[in-house]
Amino acid sequence: MRTPRHFWKTSAVVAAGLSGALVLQAVTGQDSPGSAAGGTPGPVSSKAETTALQVSGDGTTASLGKRDTAPFSMLGVTWSDPAARVGGTVEVRTRAAGTGNWSRWLTLDGDSGQGENGAARGGTEPAWVGPSDGVEARVDGKDAAPLPQGLRLDMVDPGSGEVTALEPAAYTVDETGTPEPTPTEPAPATPTDPGTGTEPQPDVTVTGTPASGTPATPTPAEPTEPEPPVTEPSDSAPSPPAASPSPSVSVPAAPPSTAPRPPVTSRATWGADESISPEEPSYLPGEKIKAVVVHHTAESNDYTCAQGPAVVRGIYAYHVKQLGWKDLGYNFLVDKCGTVYEGRKGGVDRPVMGAHAYGFNSETTGISVLGTYTSTAPSTAAMTSVARIAAWKLGQYGVSPTGTATLTAGDSGRSYTGRTWAKGDRLTLPAIHGHRDGYNTQCPGDAFYNKLATVRTWAGGPVSGLTLKSVTGGGTSGTTTYTKAGITVNWSATTPAALVAKYELLVDGKAVTTTAGTATSAKATLTAGTHKVAVRAVHQSGTTTTTAAATVVAETTAPTFTTKPNLSLRTGTVNTAAVPLTLKWKATDGAALKEVRLTAPTAKTYGPTVTGANHTARSGAATTWSLTARDQAGNTAGASVAGTPVILQESSATRSGTWTTKSSTSYLGGKSYSSSAKNASLSWTFTGRSVAWIVSRAATSGQAHIYVDGTKAATVDLKSATTKYRDAIWTKTWSSSARHTIKIVVVGTSGRPAVTTDGIVHLK
Template sequence: MRQSYMGAAPVALVAGLAFLLAFYGIGDQKATEIPTESRTYSVNFQPTDPDPTVPRRETDDFNMVAVTWPDSHAHLSVTVLVRTRSVHTGTWSKWLPLEDLSPDSEGGAARGGSHPVWTGKSDGVEARVLRNRRSAIQGGLRLDLIDVGANIASMHPAVSKQTAQGAETSARPAQSGTASRWNYDGALRPETQPPITSRGGWDAQESLSREQPRYVSEHGIRAVVIHHTAESNDYSCADAPKIIRGIHHYHVKQLGWKDIGYNFLVDKCGVIYEGRKGGVDQPVHGAHTRGFNSQTVGVAVLGTHAHSPVSHNVLTSLARLASWKLFPNGVDPASQVVLNAISTGSNYDGKRWGEGERIRVPAVLGHRHAYNTECPGEALSEQLETVRSWASGPVTGLTVHSVTQFSDSANEDRGNVAVEWRANTPVPLISRVELISDGEVIATTHGTASYLTAQLTEGVHDIHLRAIHQSGKAASATPVRVVIEKKKASPADDASPQPLLLQGPGLVDHRWWDLSGLPRG
């Protein structure tokens, strides 16, 4: 029988859901209104303690942990480490540092706090505080343990429907007189919006965030800020909706924010989730980067990326979001922009600025560029140049990979060719690919295809490919010379692809396939 340390009466009731209890106890009452339940333990460290610790404690089940303190304007002055015990295996995790969130990210916040860490289903916790000689321990430190319950809808995330007007995502309440909403009419087409899982797809509890969303001024988005959520990477992508629900609950119930702080979140599989409500195609005012929320979009990658780079799929999703959000505002994702600092601050590199100062930053920047934090981690920070390049265009690494001639009995004076290509830029960022012969476009296909087909007359042709990035920027592959020979008389010869006489450095290999059943471009 498992021994329990729970049972002390609650000290305070928080909105009918969170119970503030002495560290040695927790009540038995369960919340039934929503699928997440937050329990808050009071962890009182004395400023004179040289290196206090919280001994191992058994708890009721939880799957997310954070540390909070009363002053929402203050940084975390010490290092807090936690480890937890798995319900399934009974083993204790490694020590996990709790990384500081930006103070003042949300006006009117009730408490300061760390990033919440996803632990998986756990029933025990241990905490340790480390400090240097000059740092005093903040009073009122407490561990917040969040039990995020399951919900059927979270097992089947709903991707927002894309229409000519944008995505069907969160409800858009009536605007106050000071709010501003807008729709762009720029060069990007609606289909450049990436697939986005709506708030309903991760079971957002809308009753937690009753205030109407705020919007920045028209064309006011100048940059995209990349974050990580500073938690374990040992989660399954099926758990991502539950993790986001936990972050939402923590931001609102423990920190006193109006809603989840980030505009978008991306899991390690590259799935994009709608964050703060107000419409994914609108310039929603988030709470993620102190002093710059009114000029930026905040995108958080689930996990910690100090040493672990993100996957190709995550980089692709970040690039698609940056391209979609910045170009309509007249900002190239590969450019530098100037932001107006709403408050004093400093960044990870030691640069300082005063309120009202203008600072120059990349249009796609890590949180550390605008705040003194390690976020989004060293490994992901080093990958942001790839995100900028993919988001900005043009298409890179475009090459003709192979050219094949195949037969067509109805056109004896023409040669049917299939041209396969390769590119370094992810295909979702490529709008279309054109095949050009002797200066004329003879075939066009979507960027997600890997080849296109066309007909060429007998003789010598100089052909090349041109790829159009979703930004409208064009890139061309090295031209290839193709010789179309007269069709052979033998039926047996007609049935197989015909080798072409090719000249040019663009071909990686010659793989001749039977493409007679393929559609023509």
């Protein structure tokens, strides 16, 4: 189980007896991004350093003190036995290159998974730490099983640059210290159990060409010198040397999918150095993917989107050069910005055998999101890409992303929650499930695992969270929207737009407008009448969701003023610049009146039930008062009334009896008439439709009779607890303008007979 399918002299560089001695692993290709003739970018090579950890005498702890290193960006702790696990806590911290700042302690996921048969070493998940030049590590296994043998720290520099595929480059070995033995490659064999992760190599003629630029018959890298077989110390006799990969691998067809294929960044684009993994890809024995296993890479989330390719290259180098896997373990990788990367070679549209879910590799495909999601959920962009890839891959084999899959265990195992099974058992799992469901690991982290139900819904549909937010184009009263004809319907959904095939605007159950899945609104023109409007979302799977219907009334009938606007004088303080008056009206609508707006001489808006409002107007100035009634659909009707307030002061009145002139700036015009003589009178004749009597008032003020056109209309008491000037105390309004006479007569009230007046104001 632990015999590698291939070996590299570069794997044998751990100075097992040199605690703390850094060892530079061999580098394939160049030390920096290569380029072909003419400047064409080439694959990006990686470098690695390793150093053994100092293990305590009782074998329960290990450490590596602070030290300088060559530049690196990714690291992991590995050990000799691929089947062993670290039961304790593995922590590292690093020094940022160029700043000298040390990071906090970073806990590494203690197990990258057994991967595939032939792994040279076991190890933690690799952790991206960014450009670094110093490191410190510690392992605490006091409360767990003894630590595995051969603990070392592996540091990877993934290189940088643009790339395209180049011929595999030769490489040299720079060994320091005592090499750790590395097993040789056995001859390919067809596995007896499809679930163990062993890749079958049937000798069948090639029937297709893998996608993403992967050749159907890859050429292996040729080492610069012969490599003698090396045996694993604890295992049996050595296997024969590795043979060159057979050019007769059967490449399964790429079946069509029920879901669209999302963009995938090819291995050449992210800089895969194919020379380090020359073996041909393997395919699922049944050539059918039954489930998707979701992972996280259990590393820092602090990488930038531009660093995504470097992170992938680092994982690739770690899996192949440090752990001895034949290729990158995951089928796909996704960064936090949603970019999807091709993982293991063989064609992204083929059922490629990965090394991501030990015991279940032969029936699944693996997607890993770069970062750690124990307490922080992955970004929406990353989850969207996982859902898209899962839907596409499962759609190739008729598997519903929201359904379940029955998998046959290729080996005995235990899940993170304690579920156990024996080799050959059949386990029913969600078609999209977390790594922890089939292996005792935290992967993909609690926060991400709790989001897998969302990912399934996004991938399989229907569209979730679909809500009709508003219908615009007119107004809304209660739950009904009104329009003349045109409407804009706005909606939202929680399913990402990339997974929505289209939206349809329904009017009375029929689709009248179709939009892209990225749309959040649509327009329609309605015929007159009452309609039911809804939005239907079509998921890429074909499933549909429809919002609750909104009632929309289309109508073009304008409101009417059943009471035309009219003006009347009202009580209150009078100034020449502000005569108090009331504007009245009544508007109605056959559907739903929205408002009445006063547009001149000032702007005001009134609700649909308001029928009057108080205003003031300048004396002697003709003013037109304009109103617009608007219904909820936007139909309008206008009406107006004009009026001129005119002040007739006391001096213009016809007098009888004794009146005294008083002077004060508080009076209109600075003067007023006052009389305490019983039956003293003043009268004014005017033409208008409304009139008000203007007086001064105090605690000693008396009473007066008011006659209109010779008929007594009222007796008014001018007494007031507070002194008032220019007070319109009494008013009268007629339906139309006419000639009228107003006469006031002093009552001669006992103890307070005085009546003081500024005149009258009338509205013509």
